Amino acid sequence: MTDNIAWIQTFTGKRLDLDPPNPDQIDIVDIAHGLSMLCRFNGQCTRFYSVAEHSVHVSHEIAPKFALVGLLHDAAEAYLGDVPSPLKKQLSQFKTFEGKMEVAIGKKFDIKPDLFKDRELKRADVQLLIDEKAVLMVDPPEPWPPGAPDVKDASRIECWEPALAKQKFLERFAELTAISPAPNETEPPMILPDILSTGLKVIFCGTAVGRTSAREGRYYANKGNSFWKTLFEIGLTDEPLTPERQLELLQYGVGLTDLNKFETGMDRQVSLTQRNAERLVGIVEAYKPRSVAFNGKKAAETVFGGKMDYGMQARSAQFGEVDIWVLPSTSGAGRGYFDIDVWNDFAAWLSKTG
Structure with missing residues (x-):
């Protein structure tokens, strides 16, 4: 220009x-x-x-x-x-x-x-x-x-x-801009603050924070979770990041949240309600990312109320023009269902859409 x-x-x-x-x-x-x-x-x-x-x-x-x-x-x-x-x-x-x-x-x-x-x-x-x-x-x-x-x-x-x-600056920003689902402020504080900004390429949404992540205060901190490795392998980051460097994701246009921000454990151990889904819709409306990618099916099925296949989904009334992907979970517990090809398809789509 x-x-x-x-x-x-x-x-x-x-x-x-x-x-x-x-x-x-x-x-x-x-x-x-x-x-x-x-x-x-x-x-x-x-x-x-x-x-x-x-x-x-x-x-x-x-x-x-x-x-x-x-x-x-x-x-x-x-x-x-x-x-x-x-x-x-x-x-x-x-x-x-x-x-x-x-x-x-x-x-x-x-x-x-x-x-x-x-x-x-x-x-x-x-x-x-x-x-x-x-x-x-x-x-x-x-x-x-x-x-x-x-x-x-x-x-x-x-x-x-x-x-x-x-x-410290980015952590304070994340703390101050995290969206609370509770206008009456009756819910407990979030276990991990969202890592969000406007203009993101994608917001990854998990089901809930695992116990290791809750203890360490970092997303995907369990060594058995391949999230950080996967982001590098599909080209979303230009070097392998670690949980300690999670805030650097923002410079790659990547944000992080979970559907349930107030409980910790494996997918089958946490409760998921329509209120959790409404909070995610509020995040999408506020931050307007290009896409939302669910790390695993359970969170997506809670939001959309039915069985989901992996891959790109039809646009929904809740998310408007924001595109939706469901990706195989990077959790160690779901290793038998993991398929890097779906993640590669997502990365290729992101690159193609600019």
Whole structure:
């Protein structure tokens, strides 16, 4: 594409237009990666301390209803860089670019742009600044910033290395954007948060988290489960990932959930109800993936109310234009029914549909 729009290439290989920024080009993985590599205080601190870590801490400091705003309040810096506040005040054109980027980020993640200027966000941001300054900066030549509060909890400033900061940022994002099926909030917390973003190629849906995964806090963590190996073998990832790297799936356009998020065990040991199916429909409506692929028949048969064959299914009223696949389970318990050819067919279809 040749045009006059200024743009940059992102970590995941996307084009990101700068003026005007396009919400469809914004990716949470690019944001997490960029902020994890960006040092606070313009690098003038005693240790490397990333904007990603700062953002995670702000999301915990701020009032809970604004937690996602706190996590993403510096997201524009992933694309525009971190300009020191005293200089930024003198750069009106930069502030215009930053404002446009914040609007695009707000549209992408359903945040009103005005919330990025909210008083509560300013309070939380300044409180973190004071705690960070106590740990990371030498004694100042004169007091700053004016009217600063006292140090609240300097112990939370841990100086994560970039890979860990990126992981923590994505985990917090997954926690804050997971969709709850219970408007009355009577259900217990999910055993594992969903790993989801908009614009995904596929959301894989299992039946429920196994006991090993529940214990370790990672999807498909049982060594007998071939999920991670299968993704590499069919070309969905360009290297073999491990459960510890599960959040990297987002950069491949892959998301993860389970039908039952509140029980753990083998398929025959967990209950599946229409409420579970309704939750999945809500996820599809919210995130609009290109496809949903069921890892095993049981979850699919619960959603659609009948026996299912492996392969691509007819589109359904519940999922609209989202395509549906049923794949042989990668669970060790279902090894006798596993067929890599169906997974290869799915991968070929994904590649063909762009």
